Amino acid sequence: MTATPDVDASATATIHNPATGAVAGTVRWTDPADVPRIAAGLRQAQREWEARGAAGRAKVLARFAVWMGEHRDEIEQLLIKETGKSATDAAQEVPLLIMIASYYIKTMEKALAPETRPAPLPFLSIKKIQVHYRPRPVVAIIAPWNYPVANLLMDGIAALAAGSAVLLKPSERTPLTAELLLRGWIDSGAPEVMAIVQGAREAVEAVVDNADFVQFTGSSATGAKVAERAARTLTPISLELGGKDPMIVLEDADIELAAHAAVWGAFFNAGQTCVSVERVYVMEQVYDAFVDAVVKDVQNLKMGAGDGFDFGSLIDDSQVAVVERHVADALAKGGRARTGGKRPSGPGSFYEPTVLVDVDHSMDCMMEETFGPTLPIMKVSSVAEAVRLANDSPYGLSAAVFSRDIERAKDVALQLDCGAVNVNDVISNLMCTTAPMGGWKTSGIGARFGGADGIRKFCKQETVVVPRTAVGAGGNYYNNSLKALKRMNTMMTKLALARPKRTAK
Known part of the structure; x- marks a missing residue:
């Protein structure tokens, strides 16, 4: 313990x-x-x-x-x-x-x-x-x-x-x-x-x-x-x-790729990653195939610290308790655990990799940050429903969209309320040091990288204004006569209303 x-x-x-x-x-x-x-x-x-x-x-x-x-x-x-x-x-x-x-x-x-x-x-x-x-x-x-x-x-x-x-x-x-x-x-x-x-x-x-x-x-x-x-x-x-990062799987997605990505994104570092996959929305046409592929992948994972294992323990028993509470809540409300669902016997703050199905937004596992090795998967009937549910969260850190149609996936990505979206991948935005990594809503203020x-x-930004020439220096100091003010007002109005010149085609 x-x-x-x-x-x-x-x-x-x-x-x-x-x-x-x-x-x-x-x-x-x-x-x-x-x-x-x-x-x-x-x-x-x-x-x-x-x-x-x-x-x-x-x-x-x-x-x-x-x-x-x-x-x-x-x-x-x-x-x-x-x-x-x-x-x-x-x-x-x-x-x-x-x-x-x-x-x-x-x-x-x-x-x-x-x-x-x-x-x-x-x-x-x-x-x-x-x-x-x-x-x-x-x-x-x-x-x-x-x-x-x-x-x-x-x-x-x-x-x-x-x-x-x-x-x-x-x-x-x-x-x-x-x-x-x-x-x-x-x-x-x-x-x-x-x-x-x-x-x-x-x-x-x-x-x-x-x-x-x-x-x-x-x-x-x-x-x-x-x-x-x-x-x-x-x-x-x-x-x-924090984050509760959603993943959306469209009906035209590469199911094997999406399943591999979901498993890695959810269980990498025992799920203790701010940009991990914390919930998945899958179109009903491919839901069963996706879940089966995920379960098959998870059954091959090896849990343990050090060499030869895919992921290790949670940081301590208090984090295990959060996972236990979320899983218990899901099961009590009609969810099912296709894998895992319990703490293994033996020493250490471990929790089995757990795939949850038949889940919805009444469950803590879909609404609260778990930060542990769980993967709740929800069936949806349309892209609009998937987007609505993905945005139904106080968090907005990152997300993922899977589709063979890249332009369609990008269109979905731009409807999601979060700081970054990966298309046909997960977590990869963390490696993009040339682009900002930041959260919306309660997921943060500002960004790293960029x-x-x-x-x-x-x-701190410091603006330094220096003269290019001594000509005209001090010409406007206390020059506030009515004639000067009228002339300045006329010039500023003309500048404001001036239209840009059209260039020849």
């Missing part, structure tokens, strides 16, 4: 593997009273980090990416120990960070270069208008436990690229890999612009109070509390929150 570790400021705690109960390591919790000092040290170091310029910072990030590649096995073994992941699931996180670092190393100099903007009116052409991107000194990264490596630094790398220092607050459930990554940053010869605060609620509050920007990933309920805390100091935030915007979000 595993549970969230007790957090006592300045105390040392033992972290256990949720799959086996074995000791994964120890951590010393940070006294929240020390956070202002830690943030002040980062703020001081950040000045030199910013002064290096984008090219100088890119060299440091490149060394860190190399370190992560060289120490991948060490990171993944510790990741398995503190999360109970399978080796397959653990193997996804370091490559994602290296991919993100590689992208920003190549693009950060251009993304942060000052932008020259055109003059809005002819008489302002004597001015040169530039927008500069200045990093926010200390960016707080408050990360969840489901991907302790990836979620900790997928935004942290962009913040470092921007020229910010980063204050990391990993989940109290998975604090160990953060310490290893910080060691790697220092071992890479990087300056001390990365620090860690370990702890729970009080540590989060101290981090938010002492940051210049907060990136939070986690539940919608906790995200709302972070936003409320940040509002006290008008600290800008970006929130990537090309240049993924770096610029950690910057």
Whole structure:
């Protein structure tokens, strides 16, 4: 049996593997009273980090990416120990960070270069208008436990690229890999612009109070509390929150492909993924064939931590309890479990991969975020019904649409109320660092990634207007005679009403 570790400021705690109960390591919790000092040290170091310029910072990030590649096995073994992941699931996180670092190393100099903007009116052409991107000194990264490596630094790398220092607050459930990554940053010869605060609620509050920007990933309920805390100091935030991501299978879909995608999307990382497939709507013409294909796939899955397994344990027994409640509610209301439906005997916070059918929106498994290894599948009679049900949710993170007709699938995608839609695939938008990944409704505020915007979000915009010539300087100062005002009004009216010239065809 595993549970969230007790957090006592300045105390040392033992972290256990949720799959086996074995000791994964120890951590010393940070006294929240020390956070202002830690943030002040980062703020001081950040000045030199910013002064290096984008090219100088890119060299440091490149060394860190190399370190992560060289120490991948060490990171993944510790990741398995503190999360109970399978080796397959653990193997996804370091490559994602290296991919993100590689992208920003190549693009950060251009993304942060000052932008020259055109003059809005002819008489302002004597001015040169530039927008500069200045990093926010200390960016707080408050990360969840489901991907302790990836979620900790997928935004942290962009913040470092921007020229910010980063204050990391990993989940109290998975604090160990953060310490290893910080060691790697220092071992890479990087300056001390990365620090860690370990702890729970009080540590989060101290981090938010002492940051210049907060990136939070986690539940919608906790995200709302972070936003409320940040509002006290008008600290800008970006929130990537919960999801209940729908998948729609049209009658012309490749059923085998759709079934494989649904199984992987639902059970990858034991379903503990914000963009996992949490509910499926299938056209009645292909419903039975789809369910049969899904069940066949699920029956081949191997559950267990470490090597040789498809997915591992849940993070602790409290997460198992959520899954048990959702499954029990579905079964009590007429749903059926085609696979799984129970917790296996033996140690660890495991739950069998569970395919639920005969489900509807009266059931918790279709309306609440489960964050566990369940796959509820609902039959629908039309595309309109599928879209209506998919949008019938307080969440709006991502979705998937399967059809052999790509244009038809795109049309359906653009009717869904969410931040991203994958056509004939699942979760792949997480790899698209050139496009924004953000949620609608209670799934978040702002976005991560998004090309240049993924770096610029950690910057303040500063507009600098300089003269191109000394001619006319000060000509309008206190020039408020009635004649001058009438002349200005006439000119502005003509400019506003002027029609663009037609170009010859």
